[in-house]
Amino acid sequence: MKKEIRIGLIGYGFMGRTHSNAYSQLSHFFDTTHVPVRQAVCGRDEAKVKAFAEKWGYASYETDWRELVKREDIDAVDICTPNDSHAEIALECIKHGKMILCEKPLALNGAQGEEMVKAVEASGLPNLVWYNYRFLPAVTLAKNIVDAGELGRVFHYRANFLQDWTISEELPQGGAGLWRLDAAAAGSGVTGDLLAHCIDTARWINGDVVSVSAMTETFIKERVHTATGEKHPVTIDDACAFLARFENGSLAIFESTRYARGHKALYTFEINGEKKSLAWDLHDLNYLSYFDHGVPGDRRGWTNIHATDGDHPYSGNWWVPGLCLGYEHSFTHELAEFFKSLDDPTAEKRYPDFRHALGTQYVCDAVLESAKTGQWVNVKKA
Amino acid sequence: MKKEIRIGLIGYGFMGRTHSNAYSQLSHFFDTTHVPVRQAVCGRDEAKVKAFAEKWGYASYETDWRELVKREDIDAVDICTPNDSHAEIALECIKHGKMILCEKPLALNGAQGEEMVKAVEASGLPNLVWYNYRFLPAVTLAKNIVDAGELGRVFHYRANFLQDWTISEELPQGGAGLWRLDAAAAGSGVTGDLLAHCIDTARWINGDVVSVSAMTETFIKERVHTATGEKHPVTIDDACAFLARFENGSLAIFESTRYARGHKALYTFEINGEKKSLAWDLHDLNYLSYFDHGVPGDRRGWTNIHATDGDHPYSGNWWVPGLCLGYEHSFTHELAEFFKSLDDPTAEKRYPDFRHALGTQYVCDAVLESAKTGQWVNVKKA
Amino acid sequence: MKKEIRIGLIGYGFMGRTHSNAYSQLSHFFDTTHVPVRQAVCGRDEAKVKAFAEKWGYASYETDWRELVKREDIDAVDICTPNDSHAEIALECIKHGKMILCEKPLALNGAQGEEMVKAVEASGLPNLVWYNYRFLPAVTLAKNIVDAGELGRVFHYRANFLQDWTISEELPQGGAGLWRLDAAAAGSGVTGDLLAHCIDTARWINGDVVSVSAMTETFIKERVHTATGEKHPVTIDDACAFLARFENGSLAIFESTRYARGHKALYTFEINGEKKSLAWDLHDLNYLSYFDHGVPGDRRGWTNIHATDGDHPYSGNWWVPGLCLGYEHSFTHELAEFFKSLDDPTAEKRYPDFRHALGTQYVCDAVLESAKTGQWVNVKKA
Amino acid sequence: MKKEIRIGLIGYGFMGRTHSNAYSQLSHFFDTTHVPVRQAVCGRDEAKVKAFAEKWGYASYETDWRELVKREDIDAVDICTPNDSHAEIALECIKHGKMILCEKPLALNGAQGEEMVKAVEASGLPNLVWYNYRFLPAVTLAKNIVDAGELGRVFHYRANFLQDWTISEELPQGGAGLWRLDAAAAGSGVTGDLLAHCIDTARWINGDVVSVSAMTETFIKERVHTATGEKHPVTIDDACAFLARFENGSLAIFESTRYARGHKALYTFEINGEKKSLAWDLHDLNYLSYFDHGVPGDRRGWTNIHATDGDHPYSGNWWVPGLCLGYEHSFTHELAEFFKSLDDPTAEKRYPDFRHALGTQYVCDAVLESAKTGQWVNVKKA
Known part of the structure; x- marks a missing residue:
């Protein structure tokens, strides 16, 4: 029996597309116990994020990442925003108990990164960085x-x-x-x-x-x-x-x-x-x-x-x-x-x-x- | 407004997978007026064809290609069977007014092919051969x-x-x-x-x-x-x-x-x-x-x-x-x-x-x- | 003790140069019992053949290949002329007991080639074709x-x-x-x-x-x-x-x-x-x-x-x-x-x-x- | 009219061979006013240097580089010895008014090199380093x-x-x-x-x-x-x-x-x-x-x-x-x-x-x- 991991994607630029492709293709080619569900995508421009959601089959969209991060129907958050926001978003995800798949680089610098590592390891949440x-x-x-x-x-x-x-x-x-x-x-x-x-x-x-x-x-x-x-x-x-x-x-x-x-x-x-x-x-x-x-x-x-x-x-x-x-x-x-x-x-x-x-x-x-x-x-x- | 083309795929081997991938990926990367819908897949082994339908998101399946070809909710038939059945299936599709996307080669020989060309051109149905x-x-x-x-x-x-x-x-x-x-x-x-x-x-x-x-x-x-x-x-x-x-x-x-x-x-x-x-x-x-x-x-x-x-x-x-x-x-x-x-x-x-x-x-x-x-x-x- | 093989080269075009280079370089890099001596080169244009002889260190030159082929101080003849003269020159060389190094192809056709093979094998003379x-x-x-x-x-x-x-x-x-x-x-x-x-x-x-x-x-x-x-x-x-x-x-x-x-x-x-x-x-x-x-x-x-x-x-x-x-x-x-x-x-x-x-x-x-x-x-x- | 440059080569190792090849090949392929003459080669082992002279067509040999450098029938010295002797030999060549073709690197270090440059430039002698x-x-x-x-x-x-x-x-x-x-x-x-x-x-x-x-x-x-x-x-x-x-x-x-x-x-x-x-x-x-x-x-x-x-x-x-x-x-x-x-x-x-x-x-x-x-x-x- 497949276990669904409901993904919330923040950011829908170039990396948003590469990650969405992975969520779409995984089950066609790999037989994993857990399977991704494209639950929500988040971006500030409503028209654009809506179009992206339709194109890539996300069930819903948000325009405020803080809303997405709070949603109970999201198991894992994928952070595809510019580097200066990785730390803030990741820390918030951890607060809400979400797994994190974060675009690289991890942070703006080591100090930010240390805070992220400390928090995520304390939480025990699975975490990944997209060094593909x-x-x-x-x-x-x-x-x-x-x-x-x-x-x-x-x-x-x-x-x-x-x-x-x-x-x-x-x-x-x-x-x-x-x-x-x-x-x-x-x-x-x-x-x-x-x-x-x-x-x-x-x-x-x-x-x-x-x-x-x-x-x-x-x-x-x-x-x-x-x-x-x-x-x-x-x-x-x-x-x-x-x-x-x-x-x-x-x-x-x-x-x-x-x-x-x-x-x-x-x-x-x-x-x-x-x-x-x-x-x-x-x-x-x-x-x-x-x-x-x-x-x-x-x-x-x-x-x-x-x-x-x-x-x-x-x-x-x-x-x-x-x-x-x-x-x-x-x-x-x-x-x-x-x-x-x-x-x-x-x-x-x-x-x-x-x-x-x-x-x-x-x-x-x-x-x-x-x-x-x-x-x-x-x-x-x- | 997108126009849906409901696809019926016959055969789910290697070529069935490559074509299904195209049906899945098209709208993610190309902005076409017509878009494919994975409507049905057909194969003789029910367990296998069912699993294939689930994996690739086909809405239904058939075990007899003649049934699939008749279905009114199918606009186009994709023929992925061994070469010796291309002609027979194609001619039947034409009878039922289906567009055809046929795996290559067209037929076993020129004589078969001539019959197919004659029929499809008489019908005016769009037709393609997968010389990819x-x-x-x-x-x-x-x-x-x-x-x-x-x-x-x-x-x-x-x-x-x-x-x-x-x-x-x-x-x-x-x-x-x-x-x-x-x-x-x-x-x-x-x-x-x-x-x-x-x-x-x-x-x-x-x-x-x-x-x-x-x-x-x-x-x-x-x-x-x-x-x-x-x-x-x-x-x-x-x-x-x-x-x-x-x-x-x-x-x-x-x-x-x-x-x-x-x-x-x-x-x-x-x-x-x-x-x-x-x-x-x-x-x-x-x-x-x-x-x-x-x-x-x-x-x-x-x-x-x-x-x-x-x-x-x-x-x-x-x-x-x-x-x-x-x-x-x-x-x-x-x-x-x-x-x-x-x-x-x-x-x-x-x-x-x-x-x-x-x-x-x-x-x-x-x-x-x-x-x-x-x-x-x-x-x-x- | 090195044994000298005195070479007579007929033709001083592109192939004449490649063969002369081989005669010049052999002893610098290979320790063979027999060594080539650049004895004579032959061409119809006296000024040119003389210049070639000087440049490549040939001890003498000829303007008529029949003279060269007769010379007693020549052990081996290298034929670098256009294809239509290979057979005639080679047969003359054989008459005078010269080893032959012949530019490829052997002859204009098989019939010519057969005559050459027959003669050279009857003579027992060493013979080579420059398929380099x-x-x-x-x-x-x-x-x-x-x-x-x-x-x-x-x-x-x-x-x-x-x-x-x-x-x-x-x-x-x-x-x-x-x-x-x-x-x-x-x-x-x-x-x-x-x-x-x-x-x-x-x-x-x-x-x-x-x-x-x-x-x-x-x-x-x-x-x-x-x-x-x-x-x-x-x-x-x-x-x-x-x-x-x-x-x-x-x-x-x-x-x-x-x-x-x-x-x-x-x-x-x-x-x-x-x-x-x-x-x-x-x-x-x-x-x-x-x-x-x-x-x-x-x-x-x-x-x-x-x-x-x-x-x-x-x-x-x-x-x-x-x-x-x-x-x-x-x-x-x-x-x-x-x-x-x-x-x-x-x-x-x-x-x-x-x-x-x-x-x-x-x-x-x-x-x-x-x-x-x-x-x-x-x-x-x- | 060609002008001869009589070369004295010191050292007959790997570089001695590459330079000798250049002296042998130059006139076959380049039409220069000056042409090299392989006048003498020098090495400490008499049997070996003699054999090298024969193989490469040097007219004579020496076993003491100081003797070679003094010879009046030498116009240019080619230094192919290990790096630690370049400076000493070059300075001696300059004293005797020889052009120098020196294997690279010029010297053991910049200080040695400066002395060589100073001397050679004062002398006006042509000088080259073999950065080939x-x-x-x-x-x-x-x-x-x-x-x-x-x-x-x-x-x-x-x-x-x-x-x-x-x-x-x-x-x-x-x-x-x-x-x-x-x-x-x-x-x-x-x-x-x-x-x-x-x-x-x-x-x-x-x-x-x-x-x-x-x-x-x-x-x-x-x-x-x-x-x-x-x-x-x-x-x-x-x-x-x-x-x-x-x-x-x-x-x-x-x-x-x-x-x-x-x-x-x-x-x-x-x-x-x-x-x-x-x-x-x-x-x-x-x-x-x-x-x-x-x-x-x-x-x-x-x-x-x-x-x-x-x-x-x-x-x-x-x-x-x-x-x-x-x-x-x-x-x-x-x-x-x-x-x-x-x-x-x-x-x-x-x-x-x-x-x-x-x-x-x-x-x-x-x-x-x-x-x-x-x-x-x-x-x-x-």
């Missing part, structure tokens, strides 16, 4: 290979998240879709938006980061703000690169920018171990690049694993070998893991909860501090 | 470039569809999922199953094929049939390759096999024109390879277009630039085109109807005949 | 893997040689560098020039071809001939594609053209066996693509072997792992094999001799006949 | 594109040089071929050996580096030294990564290691400008990846330029379009540039001279200092 990229089959396959100890000692990790969409000086800051250029709403620029993804995956696969040395840059210093129609200084980081040392002794370099002409959303990572190496690229997301030094010398090379077979993570739930999955499948997989963990809350979680996301937040905080001070900064442990 | 690969953004982009005349005179076309899933001698023929190895149910082997896709795309992009010279092979001559538990001769073609000449004077080679070790579902095509060339590959379906001879000599090369931007076909309906789509999106796009054409039946159709699919069937027939006779065979014109 | 591509490390690695039986039963072979340099209608036929467009001098177009390479490699790796069905096309029907300054019909094949069956039961497709916009010299081949598959591409000549079905299911994929290690064929004679070789190295390797075989004439030869090249000529002849008749043609056995 | 990778056609093409201002404002530069050959703990330090693991002979590990290449190219293409923040690591702390047979601490850097800021305002990350399993000699760089981006990879050295934002939106992508045409740098001197060059060609091209500059010493030099190499040395010094202190370090200007 982990859940692409090729990325999960990488995790499984590392966890099986196949790499031996790890020497290197490197990750990039390169975009080019803000190069034009004409692009304003603030406003719908552009709050990511406004530090007040976003907390930071590429560090919280993009590097946070890289750091989440890295920590999941390669363990904790202990120290970092970073640099950031804001290439275009002033942009028109949509709120005032006037030019204001840009306060986010357009680009950020950092050196890091992991607890396991490996070295890392991370880089993110929105000024890498030619790259739309090029999230890549690579890990080099004594015995094996792995690499992955979001533009070709079905492939995992795999190098096995155990193969005889004249046959060694990087193997392109098209992770679309029944024995690859999640892939067997979809089509047949060779048929590609896309970006949005990652959210469905994350949701499947969350629901699966509701069956057995003591089992190890495959998804990032608030505490794990706090660790990622601490790395971001250290990166931003290092960029400011020009010093190596030790990372607080979550 | 056309509708991947990169493939549609290729079509648009060719249609704009950018290639100049076309010299060459080549296409492959390579798989490796039937190499083992232990694999039986017949039975669920394996009727594709049984000529009685499937009509042919790779020719109708895989080359038909290549031919549909080729004819869409490069026009009609006028003559072919083919060879086929059945590498494993006998397999256990699941119906008898005994070894029977294998009567399908395991592999097929053919030379072809197009009406526009270009030459082509086509090849398909289920014995190309290492290829899961490697559908590739390439077209070479005087001024430009294009190439595509199903394993990397978001990319179109593009060569433009008009670029200055020292900058020429094959460009990998990641067809995930707002200005690429269909992509703007989904996510943001750089985020991959997958296999199943092609069906949603084909459905969107079908529904769009209901608004204006006089507009040029972007999807293959029965008549276009009959032309593809004629090429398949000519290929099989040439393989038998060792002669060049002229292709009948649809 | 075999000798690239990645290609030889492919051969070694197949010879070790690692592929199991072979199902498919496919090869292309695609170029785009003759698309312009302005290009004349005949004259220096353009005799390849003149059937009188070249014998055929892409069949003898390009497909001959593909066939040589295929027969070396996969055994004899037994039958073919081909089509050819001349896209541009008339071109100015440099000899007359007037338009004449073009009698070579601009493009040729053929289906083939090999003695081992495998199927093949071959294609070559000079009208594939975007491809400069894209020679590719792929072989699919029961257990392994291999693929290669001249534009990326240091890589062999390798698929091993024996690898566990979730780790399988195409491996890019960068064949530049000490344990790859020939590579250890050059630099260190990871450093690319280029096109011309293939000639040096072929020469090394030829000289090595002089030490032990009974050992199996790694290089194509006249008899092997005759077999390749027979395939070309069958291809051209099939293209003319539209019938499958059986291939004569060399 | 600049001279691969694809890399020079990148330089030309940047110099033409096509990128607009540059935002990012990134370069890696990844190897995996020292991962085994069994590998000793010191001795032939292994002096690169011995800090006394090499000065540093990957910083001077590999990053120096990356820095040379970066400075050539993107201008001066102004500040760096680095980390280094020695993964295997002790290795047997071949001189003593006993374990000694390893004092070189096994891996080094650094952040950098260029004078033009762009940000950079650089990384090098000999512990990146799967990479043999993966030197890569990428540069992102406002309008265009470029990327390159030593494992595929004939290709330049090129992104042009000026192309219409739906056609944009990374173009793989196979830089083997007549209009690509250096390529026209070799074969025909599509035929790959290899690693060693880079040295021949550098030599061609050096000899060309002898015709007109006032023309801008395409090759790195001592002063340019000193600038690279300063970056290496700053990197090593930063790794030691954990601080950002400003780079001295050459």
Whole structure:
């Protein structure tokens, strides 16, 4: 017998769509005990939120998130609002005993995050942060290979998240879709938006980061703000690169920018171990690049694993070998893991909860501090 | 105001799932006047068809397709059964005035197909065949470039569809999922199953094929049939390759096999024109390879277009630039085109109807005949 | 003690340069008992042949090949003239007891080739044809893997040689560098020039071809001939594609053209066996693509072997792992094999001799006949 | 009339071979006024140096470099010895009025380098450092594109040089071929050996580096030294990564290691400008990846330029379009540039001279200092 989890979604922008897709698709492809019910969606613009509810099959809508959070017919709240409201909404959800599925990054900074973790852990409520990229089959396959100890000692990790969409000086800051250029709403620029993804995956696969040395840059210093129609200084980081040392002794370099002409959303990572190496690229997301030094010398090379077979993570739930999955499948997989963990809350979680996301937040905080001070900064442990 | 098209789906196997996904997803991503309603699904095993209906949100189910076809609350029938039943079911649908969305190939052979085309055209009912690969953004982009005349005179076309899933001698023929190895149910082997896709795309992009010279092979001559538990001769073609000449004077080679070790579902095509060339590959379906001879000599090369931007076909309906789509999106796009054409039946159709699919069937027939006779065979014109 | 082989080179065009490079480089990188001495070069234009001799360190020059062939201080003659003179020169060399290194293809046709084989075998003189591509490390690695039986039963072979340099209608036929467009001098177009390479490699790796069905096309029907300054019909094949069956039961497709916009010299081949598959591409000549079905299911994929290690064929004679070789190295390797075989004439030869090249000529002849008749043609056995 | 430059080569190891190949090949492919003569080679082991002289056609040999440097029949000295002797030999050459072609890196450190630059500039003698990778056609093409201002404002530069050959703990330090693991002979590990290449190219293409923040690591702390047979601490850097800021305002990350399993000699760089981006990879050295934002939106992508045409740098001197060059060609091209500059010493030099190499040395010094202190370090200007 299926158990229904009634979802209340706050925010209906880009992330609202990706999460709604997961709620719609889950039961078509995954046989979980708990199933999501699209109970309500909340947004300030009534006409728009109503249209969204109709399009995505939400049974009702709200225009005030505080109302949604109170509703007794809601079991879980999904927070898809800009970063500066995550903490306030989450704390209110906890008061009302709702499970929380919170869009990343967890909070504006570590201090906010700590408060959220403390409250949610005291409540015992299930909680998740939508670091979705982990859940692409090729990325999960990488995790499984590392966890099986196949790499031996790890020497290197490197990750990039390169975009080019803000190069034009004409692009304003603030406003719908552009709050990511406004530090007040976003907390930071590429560090919280993009590097946070890289750091989440890295920590999941390669363990904790202990120290970092970073640099950031804001290439275009002033942009028109949509709120005032006037030019204001840009306060986010357009680009950020950092050196890091992991607890396991490996070295890392991370880089993110929105000024890498030619790259739309090029999230890549690579890990080099004594015995094996792995690499992955979001533009070709079905492939995992795999190098096995155990193969005889004249046959060694990087193997392109098209992770679309029944024995690859999640892939067997979809089509047949060779048929590609896309970006949005990652959210469905994350949701499947969350629901699966509701069956057995003591089992190890495959998804990032608030505490794990706090660790990622601490790395971001250290990166931003290092960029400011020009010093190596030790990372607080979550 | 949305107009509902109540769908009756016959067959709930692999293709039943891909089509159901399209019916579920269409309205989330495309703003069409007509919208699909999952009204009924039909299958012979009641327990299974009931479970399928629940999982995919069909309002009802049937166990006899003749009952479904008669129902007045059905506007369109989707035929997802093995190839040998397409003609019979389609003709019955036409009698009852149902639109038809038929899985490919259209029929077992041209003669059956002719009967279907004659009947459906006499009825005036909208009709579609699910040659889905056309509708991947990169493939549609290729079509648009060719249609704009950018290639100049076309010299060459080549296409492959390579798989490796039937190499083992232990694999039986017949039975669920394996009727594709049984000529009685499937009509042919790779020719109708895989080359038909290549031919549909080729004819869409490069026009009609006028003559072919083919060879086929059945590498494993006998397999256990699941119906008898005994070894029977294998009567399908395991592999097929053919030379072809197009009406526009270009030459082509086509090849398909289920014995190309290492290829899961490697559908590739390439077209070479005087001024430009294009190439595509199903394993990397978001990319179109593009060569433009008009670029200055020292900058020429094959460009990998990641067809995930707002200005690429269909992509703007989904996510943001750089985020991959997958296999199943092609069906949603084909459905969107079908529904769009209901608004204006006089507009040029972007999807293959029965008549276009009959032309593809004629090429398949000519290929099989040439393989038998060792002669060049002229292709009948649809 | 090194034994000198005094070389007389006839022809100093493009191939004269590649062979001279091999004579210059051999001793720098290979430790053979026999070493080449650049004794004489022959060409009709005295000023040019003299300049060539100086540039490449030939001790003398001739302007009449019959004089060169007679010289007692010449041990081996390298024939680099257009195809229509190979037979005549070779027969004269044999009369004078010279070893022969003949540029491919062996002859204008099988009949000429038979005469050459008969004469050279009666003489016992060492003889080689410059099918150089075999000798690239990645290609030889492919051969070694197949010879070790690692592929199991072979199902498919496919090869292309695609170029785009003759698309312009302005290009004349005949004259220096353009005799390849003149059937009188070249014998055929892409069949003898390009497909001959593909066939040589295929027969070396996969055994004899037994039958073919081909089509050819001349896209541009008339071109100015440099000899007359007037338009004449073009009698070579601009493009040729053929289906083939090999003695081992495998199927093949071959294609070559000079009208594939975007491809400069894209020679590719792929072989699919029961257990392994291999693929290669001249534009990326240091890589062999390798698929091993024996690898566990979730780790399988195409491996890019960068064949530049000490344990790859020939590579250890050059630099260190990871450093690319280029096109011309293939000639040096072929020469090394030829000289090595002089030490032990009974050992199996790694290089194509006249008899092997005759077999390749027979395939070309069958291809051209099939293209003319539209019938499958059986291939004569060399 | 050709002018001979009589070369005296000191050292006959791996680099002695690459340089000798350039001396042998130059006149076969480049028409320079000055031509090299292989006059003498010098090494301490008489039998070996004699054999090398014979193999490579040097007219004589020496066993004491001081003797070679004095010889009146030597015009230019090529220094191929370990890094710790460059300065001493170079200064002696200058005393004797010899041009110098010095293997990279210039010296053990900036102080040594300054002395060399001062002396050589006072002497007016032509001088070159063998940073060969600049001279691969694809890399020079990148330089030309940047110099033409096509990128607009540059935002990012990134370069890696990844190897995996020292991962085994069994590998000793010191001795032939292994002096690169011995800090006394090499000065540093990957910083001077590999990053120096990356820095040379970066400075050539993107201008001066102004500040760096680095980390280094020695993964295997002790290795047997071949001189003593006993374990000694390893004092070189096994891996080094650094952040950098260029004078033009762009940000950079650089990384090098000999512990990146799967990479043999993966030197890569990428540069992102406002309008265009470029990327390159030593494992595929004939290709330049090129992104042009000026192309219409739906056609944009990374173009793989196979830089083997007549209009690509250096390529026209070799074969025909599509035929790959290899690693060693880079040295021949550098030599061609050096000899060309002898015709007109006032023309801008395409090759790195001592002063340019000193600038690279300063970056290496700053990197090593930063790794030691954990601080950002400003780079001295050459």
